[in-house]
Each structure stands twice: as C-alpha cells, then as structure tokens.
Amino acid sequence: MPVSSENKNGPYKPQPIKKVSTTTVVNPGFFAYTNLTGCQPYYCAEQVHLINNITVTALTIIIRVQKTSAATYHGVANNFWTGYINSNHTDNGSQIIYTFVLDPTQTVVASTTWYVEAQMDLYGTSQVTSADTYTVSVTGGGITNSYSGHF
DSSP states (O other): OOOOSEETTEEOOOOOOOBOOSSSOOOTTEEEEEEEESOSSSEEEEEEEEEESSOEEEEEEEEEEEOSSSOEEEEEEEOSOTTSEEEEEEEOSSEEEEEEEEOTTOOBOSSEEEEEEEEEEOTTSOOOGGGOEEEEEEEETTEEEEEEEEO
16 A cells, blocks of 8 residues: 555645653654545544654554444554564454554664554444544654654
8 A cells, every 4th residue: 555645634744743751852853644544434544654764763653443433453554664563453342452563673764654554344334533543652863752643
C-alpha cells in the first residue's frame, strides 16, 4: 500500500505532534500524522505516518480503537522493512489496542517515511474515529520523546 501524501484534512504539511512528556525536548527531526483509509460501514484502517530526519533506535506506536460500533480486529500492516516491526493486538471489550514495536536489533535510518496501520472489521456500522487515539514513543539521537493524538 503506497504512503499517501494527503490526510483526511487535505495536503500534508509536516507539524510536530503533541508532546506528552514535559521532561524532554521535542526532537525537530521526527514528525507524525494520521490518515484514515477505506473507512466504510464494513471495514476501516487507521494509519500513523512517520517522517524521521534522525536515525531512530527505539520506537513504540500504540493505536487504541474504541469499540463504538461492532468493531473487531482484522489485521495490521506497515511499510517498514521486513523484520523491523513486531506487532500485536489485544481486545479488552471496550477497545482494540494495536501495538507496533521496532525490533531492538534494528535501527531506522534518517530521511524516510513510514506508516503503521490498524485494520478493523465493522459489520455494517461506521466507526466513529474521533475517539480513537495513538501514542508514539521514539528514541533518536539519544533523546526519547512521547507524542499522542487522535484520528
């Protein structure tokens, strides 16, 4: 699946995402934005796109999908090199939680664009995505930052 240069709000303009931690400096070499692909009454995919201008040595992305409809886990996707991202999911009854973690033996070189994707089946009911959230924790250049946002 190609990486889209547009998000649901029009052409992409890189902006740092909201910082969660107040103890670290936002690293200007890392950006993220969201994208909804193919959302319809039977299927939806939520993507977090990442742009890194620094070498990334650790990365964790968590996407939390609120089960406001009859959403169930469908799958995951990403465009990282094979073996770089380990993914998992849990369903606690009210949320489907998708976790993507950079394999600790890997590093992601600077000047690349990546995405991870949480896929869900909807069974005829559209998903309200505004309550769905993501968290990104990234380490690059010896600095760890955490960011969060919603779809």
